[in-house]
Amino acid sequence: MTLLDVDIEFRYRPSRGSDHPSRESPTIACRWQDPVGDPRVTVFLGASGSGKTTVLRCLAGLERPQRGHVAFGDLVWFNAAQGVHLPPDRRDVGMLFQDYALFPHLTIEQNVAFGARHMSRNVVMERIAELLDVFRLRGLERRVPRQLSGGQQQRVALARAVFRRPKLLLLDEPLSALDRPTGEEVREELRALIHALAIPTYIVSHDRSDALTLADRTVLFDEGRILQSGTTQEVFDEPATPAAARLVGVDTILLGQITAVDNGLARIVVGGQEIRAEAPAPAGHEAALCIRAEDVAIARHDVVDSSVMNQWRAVVRSEMPEGPFVRVGLDCGFRLSALVTRDGWQRLALKPGDAAWAIVKAATIRALPRN
Amino acid sequence: MDWIAVKLTVQLAALTTLILAIVGLPLAYWLATTKRRWRPVVDAAVAVPLLLPPTVLGFYFLMSTGPNTMAGRLYERVFDGTLPFSFAGILIASVLYNLPFAVRPFASGFAAVDRRLIEAARCLGASGPHTFLRVVLPLSWPAVLAGLVLAFAHTVGEFGVVLMVGGNIPGITRTISLAIYDDVQALDYAAANEASALLLIFAVIVLMATYSLQRRTLSL
Numbered sequence: 001m002t003l004l005d006v007d008i009e010f011r012y013r014p015s016r017g018s019d020h021p022s023r024e025s026p027t028i029a030c031r032w033q034d035p036v037g038d039p040r041v042t043v044f045l046g047a048s049g050s051g052k053t054t055v056l057r058c059l060a061g062l063e064r065p066q067r068g069h070v071a072f073g074d075l076v077w078f079n080a081a082q083g084v085h086l087p088p089d090r091r092d093v094g095m096l097f098q099d100y101a102l103f104p105h106l107t108i109e110q111n112v113a114f115g116a117r118h119m120s121r122n123v124v125m126e127r128i129a130e131l132l133d134v135f136r137l138r139g140l141e142r143r144v145p146r147q148l149s150g151g152q153q154q155r156v157a158l159a160r161a162v163f164r165r166p167k168l169l170l171l172d173e174p175l176s177a178l179d180r181p182t183g184e185e186v187r188e189e190l191r192a193l194i195h196a197l198a199i200p201t202y203i204v205s206h207d208r209s210d211a212l213t214l215a216d217r218t219v220l221f222d223e224g225r226i227l228q229s230g231t232t233q234e235v236f237d238e239p240a241t242p243a244a245a246r247l248v249g250v251d252t253i254l255l256g257q258i259t260a261v262d263n264g265l266a267r268i269v270v271g272g273q274e275i276r277a278e279a280p281a282p283a284g285h286e287a288a289l290c291i292r293a294e295d296v297a298i299a300r301h302d303v304v305d306s307s308v309m310n311q312w313r314a315v316v317r318s319e320m321p322e323g324p325f326v327r328v329g330l331d332c333g334f335r336l337s338a339l340v341t342r343d344g345w346q347r348l349a350l351k352p353g354d355a356a357w358a359i360v361k362a363a364t365i366r367a368l369p370r371n
Numbered sequence: 372m373d374w375i376a377v378k379l380t381v382q383l384a385a386l387t388t389l390i391l392a393i394v395g396l397p398l399a400y401w402l403a404t405t406k407r408r409w410r411p412v413v414d415a416a417v418a419v420p421l422l423l424p425p426t427v428l429g430f431y432f433l434m435s436t437g438p439n440t441m442a443g444r445l446y447e448r449v450f451d452g453t454l455p456f457s458f459a460g461i462l463i464a465s466v467l468y469n470l471p472f473a474v475r476p477f478a479s480g481f482a483a484v485d486r487r488l489i490e491a492a493r494c495l496g497a498s499g500p501h502t503f504l505r506v507v508l509p510l511s512w513p514a515v516l517a518g519l520v521l522a523f524a525h526t527v528g529e530f531g532v533v534l535m536v537g538g539n540i541p542g543i544t545r546t547i548s549l550a551i552y553d554d555v556q557a558l559d560y561a562a563a564n565e566a567s568a569l570l571l572i573f574a575v576i577v578l579m580a581t582y583s584l585q586r587r588t589l590s591l
Contacts, residue, residue, distance in 0.1 A: 062490050088493040095494040101487035105509045114505075115495040164496055 002167075007031040008058055008068035008078070010051075028054050028224035031068075034217075036168065036200040043211040043232075044204045045247060046221030052204045053098075055221070056170050059202065060095045061088035072167070094161030094199070096171040100153045102145035108156050109141040115164040131159040134196065150178045151186045158190075162197055169194075169201040175210065187213055188369065208248060212236070212255075212288040213368050220247050237335070252291040252336050255370065258283050265309075265362065271333035276309040277365035286370035295364035296338035298328060299357045300348055309362040312336075316354050319345070330358050372565050375542050376550040383458070383533075383546060384526040387465045391473040391522050394466070396515070399477030400503055404489070418475070420468045429535025432464045454536075461537040461544050468532045473522040480514020481507055517584040524577040528570060 010028040028051035034042065044052035057063040059070065061077065064085050070078040077086050088095070102111050112131055116124045132138050135155040145153055154174065161169065174190060175183040191214055194201050203214060211218045211232055218235040220227040227244045228235055236253045239245035256270035258281060266279035268287050280287050302311050314336065318329035326345040330336040336358055350356055402414060420428060436443045436454040446454055454460035484507050492502040508515065530548045537544025539553065547566050554563035 060494055062494070087499075088490070089496045089498055092496075093494065095491070097487050097491060099487065101485070101491040103488060103491075103506060114492065114497070117496060160491075160495065 001035045002073040003071075004034045004036050004168075005069070005071040006033070006055075006059070008055070008065035008070060010054055010058060010063060010065040028065075030055060030221075030224075030226045032219070032226060032229060036072075040216045041194055041201045041203065041214050042217040042219060043215035044202065044219050044221055045208060045211045046206065047247070048206055050221040051224035052219075052221040053172055056172055056202060056204050059168070060093055060170055061086055061091050062095075092164070092166050093168045093170055094164070094166035096154075096157050096161050096169070096174055098173045099177055100145075100157035102153055102156055102160075104145055107142050107144055108137060108148070111145065111156055112137070112159045112163055114160055127163060131163060135159040135193070149182075151182055151189070154178070154186060155189075155193075158193065162199065166199065169197070169199045171201065171203045173204055173206070175205070175207070190214070191369070208236075208253075209368060212253065212290075213370055220244050222247065249290075251293050252289075252296075252334075254289040254291070254334055256287060256289065258285050258287050266367065268367070273312050273333045275365070276362045277367040278362070280367040281369035288368040288370050290366040290368070291336065291360060292364065293327060293337040293339035295360060296330075296336060296340075297359040298330070298338055298340055298345075298348060298350070299359055300350070302357050303359060307361075308359050310358075310360040310365070312358045314356050314358045316350050316352050316356055318352055330356070332358050372562070372569070373545075373547070373550045376545050376547050376566075377569075379458075379542065379544075380527055380546040380548075383462060383465060384523045386462055387469055387526045388473075388519050388523045390462075390466050391469060392519060395470065395473040395477055395518070395522075399474045399518075400481050400507065402474070403478045403481035418471045421471050425468060425529070425531025426535055428468055429464060429532045432460075432467070432532075432536050436460065456536075456538045456540060456544065458537075458543055461533050461546075464532050464536040465526050465529055468529065469522045469525055472525045473518040476514050476518035476521060477511075480511035480518075483514070484510045513584040517581050520577055520581055520584070524574065527573065 008028070008030060030051070044055065046052045054063055058065050058078070065078065065080065067080045068078075069076065069080065072091075075086075076082075076084050077091055078084060103114065106114070109128060109132075113124055113128050116127075119127075132141065135158065137152070137155060137159065140148065140152065140156075145156065148156065154177075175187055178186055187210065194214065203210060205211065215232045217230065218232045219229040220235060220239075222243050227247065228240045233255050235244070236248050236255075239248050254270045254275070256268045256275065258266045258268050258279065259274075260267045261279040261283050264279055265276055266283070266287065268275045268277060268289060270289070275289060277287075277289060298314075312332040314330040314332040316328060317331050317335075320327045320329075321342065322339070324342055325339050326342050328338045328340060328345065330338055338358065348356070398413075398417070402410060402417070433455050434440070436446065438444070438447065438453055443453065446452070450459070452459070454463065488506050488510070489502055492506045493499075497505060527546075528548055529546065530552070533544060533546050534549060539545050539549050545553075547570060551563050551566045551570075554560070554566070
């Protein structure tokens with residue numbers, strides 16, 4: 001099990017606007033240790049300007065922090081006190097840039113094989129053939145990058161990044177350069193590829209769907225600091241601070257198992273309850289369910305003669321006024337947040353500890369596939 | 372036509388261009404990519420000949436390489452000769468004088484290469500020089516070529532520096548522009564006319580080549 005040991009402090013110099021989008025940049029200070037031995041995906045989740053990309057660039061060796069150290073197993077990648085800073089070409093990492101950074105003067109094949117060095121021609125050709133197959137780039141070998149679609153370009157960039165079988169894969173906002181429907185499709189593909197590659201991967205993203213669909217572990221970034229890190233389930237279930245809660249969203253996010261799919265509608269088991277939603281994947285797979293608080297209704301009794309698919313017994317846990325609404329915390333075997341009008345809530349005359357029913361239309365639940 | 376002067380001029384320009392390629396490319400790459408604080412100092416030092424009268428550069432060159440200076444004595448010990456009034460002397464002086472004409476186009480060409488591509492190459496295991504050869508140069512060659520052409524052409528037309536440093540010795544330091552000056556002094560307008568026309572045609576061709584290269588850089 002290799003340990004990635006990071007403890008860095010990075011300040012932007014008042015730049016001449018040369019190389020990095022200079023926003024209002026806080027000092028970035030973060031420290032974590034992470035066993036990266038078994039292939040595993042970590043998502044750095046944060047708003048833009050929160051420092052997550054800079055941390056990724058520090059891992060790659062593209063930025064040099066002012067203080068601290070970065071060690072990958074026995075290898076010291078960076079140590080400010082000892083003046084050690086390995087350049088990117090000596091760190092054995094694969095990096096996917098936000099805009100892919102494909103070499104415009106080289107063909108797809110040449111792009112993919114750019115990292116080939118000290119390899120016999122046969123080995124190079126074999127590796128190219130293998131990657132062209134894995135990344136579905138057959139037939140595009142002789143084209144140049146600008147002739148490819150965004151999704152294809154991303155696959156080329158990823159194939160190029162893994163050509164040398166790096167020990168660590170770093171992806172900077174892999175989906176943000178794509179428009180929405182394409183992004184959803186490519187995310188699916190990316191998920192499959194990352195698991196096929198079996199290389200420990202760090203992904204920078206501002207989109208929590210990325211963390212929900214891709215991440216085993218999630219690290220929350222805010223203003224240059226790590227807010228919270230842990231398994232994706234932990235982080236989304238129990239954000240430790242209000243800032244963390246804002247980042248993961250105050251709505252309910254549930255991770256569960258798809259037990260059956262019928263006519264496109266899935267039964268998903270979460271905390272002993274069965275939830276019905278549009279199937280994001282076949283039975284047997286995991287799914288992440290996003291339920292917006294405003295889509296949850298509360299009733300004293302179960303509703304009969306209605307089209308609603310999801311009705312769960314619940315216990316009222318908390319109530320908190322929010323303008324004309326009340327945010328009600330429910331326990332249905334899982335935590336569920338409901339946003340109801342103040343009038344509606346008063347009519348129910350419920351208080352914390354009381355039993356109730358939570359009602360959610362299946363069509364309002366956003367279901368995402370997970371590995 | 373003074374063919375000896377023509378040959379000497381071409382030799383001087385070719386060697387100057389060669390040395391500028393060797394010295395100027397790394398220097399320009401450094402200027403285009405460095406984040407060091409004293410970069411403006413180097414920038415300014417390279418650009419000084421743009422504003423400095425050639426006679427001033429020539430004057431300081433003479434002062435610092437004469438037989439009684441440290442550089443002069445060192446050169447004499449190693450090469451058994453003196454820099455002033457020699458071909459080596461005008462070669463070094465013209466390299467210095469032409470530095471901005473080569474380095475500035477190089478540097479602007481390099482600066483126009485997307486930094487992400489350089490970073491991507493480094494992350495793919497390519498060293499700095501390797502990245503330069505496989506990514507930066509292929510993407511900026513029109514600018515590099517334009518710089519070399521400009522430096523060559525500018526050396527061909529040089530007058531002040533060569534006169535100050537080299538005097539006017541036929542076959543050693545007498546270039547075409549000096550020959551034209553001599554012809555005019557001697558009232559030999561026909562010879563001056565021939566050589567001048569040659570230089571004019573040359574200049575027009577070079578400028579056309581440079582502008583078409585620049586267009587190429589933009590569209591790349």
